[in-house]
Amino acid sequence: MSDASKPATPQRRSLLQSLEVDTRLLGMIGAFLLVCIVFNLLTDGRFLTPRNLFNLTIQTVSVAIMATGMIFVIVTRHIDLSVGALLATCTAVMAMTQTSWLPNMLGLELGHPMIPWISIAIGLVTGAVIGAGQGWLIGYQGIPAFIVTLGGLLIWRNVGWYLTDGATIGPLDKTYILFGGINGTLGATLSWIVGGVALVAALYALFSARRTKISHGFSVKPVWAEALVMGVVGTAIMGFVAILNAYTVPSRVIARNPSLYGCETAEGCVASYGIPYSVLLLIAVAIVMTVIARRTRLGRYIFATGGNPDAAELSGINTRLLTVKIFAMVGVLCALAGVVASARLGYHTNDIGVLDELRVIAAAVIGGTALAGGVGTIYGAIIGALIMQSLQSGMAMVGVDAPYQNIVVGAVLVLAVWIDIQYRKRTGAK
């Protein structure tokens, strides 16, 4: 961080510097914690319960998945207003595939084990094709992304309606709805194992990054700082698993079928939900998107094009094709988000994903993505989505009426951008 002009106490500066942590990341986590604490006070401790945090997590997934793709769009100075509508078309296709097309046309009976996977595959292809088409209009035909995706918003919302004749489609496949959240979780033991694996992987990544730096003779942070970072990361991972595991299945649910939870009888049977599959999916998406952003040529070209499109072009980067790729990626992510959203409801509904485009863009912006292009992080988008969702569920818990909720969310969005602008001015960052 270039903070030459930032008046800060020398100790604090040197601490942050030796830790080499992203101050912006700290700021966002701080904002999230603040929201949590305020709502916890307002709700007499009902906000920071395992149950609410579990619900908050699964409610965030769909928007967060799309927000990771919106980062690339905004970084390259475009916008995508069609994500919510595209999600609806994808869920319409996936719902029709599993309830009607596959059973009626191919004769796969309902409940056939291949049905969910074929549906998801078709949904992903649908998202990719539509996204790529929009990207082609933007990249190769030069129509502004704002217009193409504004048109897309109207088109795909109603293509979804047309495919289903406006009807609610469902119930959806039993395996498919496992991606919705509470219906599909790992349970306590597997969750601890996943947490353990993640912990080892994270520590290994930190360690090997240090080794690479040393092998090139670059400076590394002091060992105590490295250990502290590792400690914080480890605590965060295991703490997250502990929270999700602390939410136990209600006894009336266990009573319905105790054997599902490894018990003979419902008496004295305790079972945790653990990590939902949808959250695993989000984590996988986040890792893949971060690797693309930081470690691949594609990601490098996305950020270079965002920083200076002419320079990218003169460096031999095909910025038009890049636009197609980015919008195709967003299409795929809309389909994945659609899987989670429709699985959570158990149905495809007409209004699925309505206003998601605004939530997704807000998440990206609250997460520090600059609309001027060139700047944005995947983790920022996810934390942004989490902050948005906490605000909304927090206000719902406090009993704020829906119109007031929207007023607050709108104000927070503007405030977040203002804070970001001030931060950039202070640090001299672009």
Add this chain to the structure above:
Amino acid sequence: MSAPLVQMKNVSIAFGGVRAVDNVSIDLHAGEVVGLLGHNGAGKSTLIKMLSGAYKMDSGEIWIEGNKATINSPRDSRDYNIETIYQTLALADNLDAASNLFLGRELTTPMGFVDDSRMEAETRKIMARLNPNFKKLKEPVSALSGGQRQSVAIARAVYFNAKILIMDEPTAALGVHETAMVAELIGELKKQGLGIFLISHDTREMMELCDRVSVMKNGQMVGTERVEDVTEDDILSMIILGKNPKEAA
């Protein structure tokens, strides 16, 4: 004498009604520095942008080392070992020096991921040679001074072993000390056998650095002379009057 490194023959390009470059021919040999002079808007940048692949010429031919070349994109130009330092620095401000230096030609690990550590190490090496004061390797280039940004652009051209180097006003944004450094570098590269097209407004500097100078006016070539055959006044009158006094004489 072997075939020239570059021959541009009767090249023209127009933007709308403006004939930015009109039937211009110019050549460049290995180990030679050819200067391009002329008022703003004379067509110098446009001429070399056709060689660097940024613009497609309307008519004319480009020959590289005796063979007819097809240059339709910056990538094509690079394939002929042509490197360009553009007048408006073609840097992505949000990326660090190494990412800019290797933009479009990233070093990768065996797995195909970009190898940032190796690129940073290479950047350190070449910067140690070109600009030993260059220290801000981790920061986005927007945080660098004009001179430091210019050294990133130059490093980028030098690193990839160009045979033909195009420098469009490389010293315009630089201080005295940095300008001297660029001049020294040009001499060194010339000794290594590169051919260099140099664009500058500083006639005196051009007389020192170049072997030949070409003067353009209104998209046309006024004339090309060896520097030892002309005086600074001759050049100035070519720039201003658009006529070659030696031909008139």
